[in-house]
Amino acid sequence: MMKNILVINSGSSSLKFALFDAGAMSNSDNTDQQVCVFRGQFSGLGTERTAVIMHAGNHAYATAPAEANDHQAAIMSLLDWLGQHNVLERLIAVGHRVVHGGMHYDCATRLDPDKVTLLDALTSLAPLHQPYSLAPIRALDERLPGTPQIACFDTAFHAKQPLEARQFALPYAMYDRGFQRYGFHGLSYDYICRCLPSMIPNYDPQARVIVAHLGNGASLCAIQAGQSIASTMGFTALEGLPMGTRCGAIDAGLVLHLIGEEGMTVAEVSKLLYKESGLLGLSGISSDMQTLLRSDKPRAQQAIDHYCYRIAREIGSLTAALGGLDHLVFTAGVGEHAAPVRDSVVRQCGWLGIRLDASANQLNQICISAADSEVGVWVIPTDEERVIAMDCVAMIDME
Template sequence: MGKILVINSGSSSLKFALFDTVGPVDSGPSSSVHALVKGQFSGLGTDRYDVSMTRHKSGISAVSPGSAPDHHAAVASLLIWLERQGLLDDIVAVGHRVVHGGQHFHQATQLDGQKVALLEALTPLAPLHQPYSLAPIKILGERLPELVQIACFDTAFHAHQPLEAKQFALPYAMFDRGFQRYGFHGLSYDYITRRLPTVIPDFNHDASVIVAHLGNGASLCAIQAGTSLASTMGFTALEGLPMGTRCGSIDAGLVLHLIAQEGMTTDEVATLLYKESGLLGLSGISSDMRALLNSDRPRAQQAVTHYCYRIAREIGSLSAALGGLDHIVFTAGIGEHAAPVREQVAAHCQWLGVDLDGEANQANQSCISSTTSRVGAWVIPTDEEQVIAEDCLTMYQKTLTH
């Protein structure tokens, strides 16, 4: 049976997962995928680099790839490890998480040089993500040019939002040039959407759902009948909620003021908005929610209060876009593990009919809403690598039929 390698590359990390196909890769819809092993190179580009592994009863050797100081070394180390395990020749395709697909890419896509160039041109729209998404693609293309590489896009899930949800109130010609709201975290939202019928009893496929992807990057998505209707992120991954170090939505006039009146350069403003703001900027302590929840310093507590307030305000906005709310789902690192954050957000949303079961919430159970809550509240771990592998298999099967 063929295997699929998934790579999810970030600015200082490279996650990887090896999936086996259940059934031959050419068996069409009967094929599915399950993880054999997952791992992560962390601290890339720093002096604290390391590697960690998780196995899924795969029988794969306990010897993991060696740690690596940068992305090139991480990919090289991974390839050497796969070869030593006798797995490299079994890989039929590599699936990559690519943050921005722009106007061109609305579904999983097999890559070639021309498509990589189109994706590289989108780097100004996602400067903290796109270069690192593309780095492993280029490295593998040089080392194994015959290997099928498939890109899966964070923007694709939102591509079919209504026009009014994607527009800015700018001259219309600018929309045609690509100045629009794209939305991100789409692979996470796609995974959660696929999981809802298996988690929520008697799930109505036409239900109105808000998914809160709360990690170091954070956003919300309004989903109805499995389709994205609106999202808090827009032209870039800076808009919307405050995040670990990103400010979220901000008055554009303030940015102009910083440049025109404070004399800041565009690079300095970018550093401020992307790397020095959010929870880190508000608290002056940390971008890590765990550290803030464990702190008794007033600024830490206020940062958490502001964060939850902004989430609740956006939930109200997205509920209006949906015309009501049936379920709210919390996912990603903070969403899955920070019970106090979920509690504060739910308290703000009581007017919508959200009522938590305190014990279930503290225990991070799957269903955290009370029996009398009009809105279901859920905690569902996300798995971007799984959805990439599934889409990668589907895409690869299409290449076999052409």
């Protein structure tokens, strides 16, 4: 009987799910796409535009889980559907994407109530993510007691960055208390790292790589020898690049001014920085890059220009941290599908000797660098769910 790993990747308005054949994963390479039995997503949770989509791979399913209005209903709908298809009795573990592991976790961990409580205490550091990561864990514990649940952390990939990359210039005792740069999107970066040897011809394991994870959340990571060297995100998932609704890097003095001089509450400032800024705030139109690219409004183009400028500027910073650059990889929704964004970013980084093949870029091909480019430029789709499943299999095999 096939043994399955269920993966849950829960966001603020979505819940992605995937089922993997654990036995096949143990006998396959890291990028084998056949071990995923199915995957799908509930989208628009908490809004009026809810939907569920399903991709069944080589397996045929007549139905998909019923649509749901919120996260709790989504996980219950998924579990009901899994029960109808006799999947639950074959589960050997459920893996979860958890955004913030704080100082406590630098690798995947098997969950228990005490660990969930510890992770819940980190909610203020990732308010758009942490509550939604933990809700399915609690629901599954009630519905499937005794089934191993494993948390895989977005912060773990960055846990071994050099001290100088992790510190803020605050009193050192605060670092020991956890006030440090954690970095995020680690599961995505981990997957890309595992893909590079098979995707890039004659890949040098010591190559200096910058990965641009550009989605509704966005960050860059400098990587060498599979190790995170530096990242644009820090203590929270707010820092760094402008994002769909998040402001990215901002002068801390401005935050103090908003509270002290403008009379805004902490809650109001949090809402401003997390939900009303970024592409949405700059454009006044949308947080969605494709919507902005289709718009003829001047503020839409201004928002795109600012976004690309900040990416190019941070690429310069991370290139300095690496001491040079051999490859630039674009991934996630915007990175994989927004050719004009890639074109603008690379043109602004021309001083690195980096050049695009315009046709390959327009077609979203894997290699989009020109023949005379001194830096390889790649578009590699990410797969956070697969990394979670692989970590779950590795953990189960060790037990």
